[in-house]
Amino acid sequence: MSKIRSFAIVLIFGVFISIQAQAQVHVGVYHSGYINQVGVGTDxxxxxxxxxxxxxxxxxxxPFGVEGMFHRNFKRGEWVNLHAGIMLGILENGNNAKVGLPLGLTFKPIAAHRNFAVLMEATPNIYSSGTFAIRSNIGLRYSFRKE
Incomplete structure (x- = not known):
């Protein structure tokens, strides 16, 4: 994938986050076997x-990869959120675009600090090469939101 295309994806998603977030964002670090991910998103x-x-x-x-994930919360509770959505991604070599359907649980285990959360997520995905895979993630999230 060309550096211009990578930059365009990051720029478009950054604008989307800026418009929707209004300074309320989350950041996360996720582990999936030998591939880790760093993420930033809207509330x-x-x-x-x-x-x-x-x-x-x-x-x-x-290869370096970028993924855009768009979710809908189906259950929003004090202790847990259940969400699902669509994932679109591309790897640096440009030959491996992928589409996935993430299903996740976000646990907020500390009653006094609900901005901290643990994410468990499974994403069945298919690559443009025809390869099918199921990725599972576990990670930590922190939300910067006005209380």
């Missing part, structure tokens, strides 16, 4: 929210 307590994830791995010569 995940709203009915609809989005997130931009960058693949972050320590494997030498692993």
């Amino acid at each position: 995940n307590e709203k009915l609809y929210f989005g997130e931009l994830r960058l693949l972050a791995t320590d494997i030498i010569d692993f």
Whole structure:
């Protein structure tokens, strides 16, 4: 994937986050086997929210990847949120675009600090090469929102 296309994806999603977030965003670090992800997104307590994830791995010569995730909260509670959506991603080499359907649970385990959350997520996805995979993530999220 060209650097211009990567930059365009990041820019478009950044504008989307800026318009919708109004300074209420979340950040996260997720672990999925040997591929880690770093994400930033809109307020995940709203009915609809989005997130931009960058693949972050320590494997030498692993292609850089960008994913845009758009979710809908089906259950929003004091302790847990249940959400699902669509994921669109592309790897650096440009030959592997992917589409997925993430299903996640966001747990807020600390009653006095609901901005901290634990994410558990499964994403069945298909690559443009025809390969099918199911990715599972576990990670930590922190929401910066006005109380």
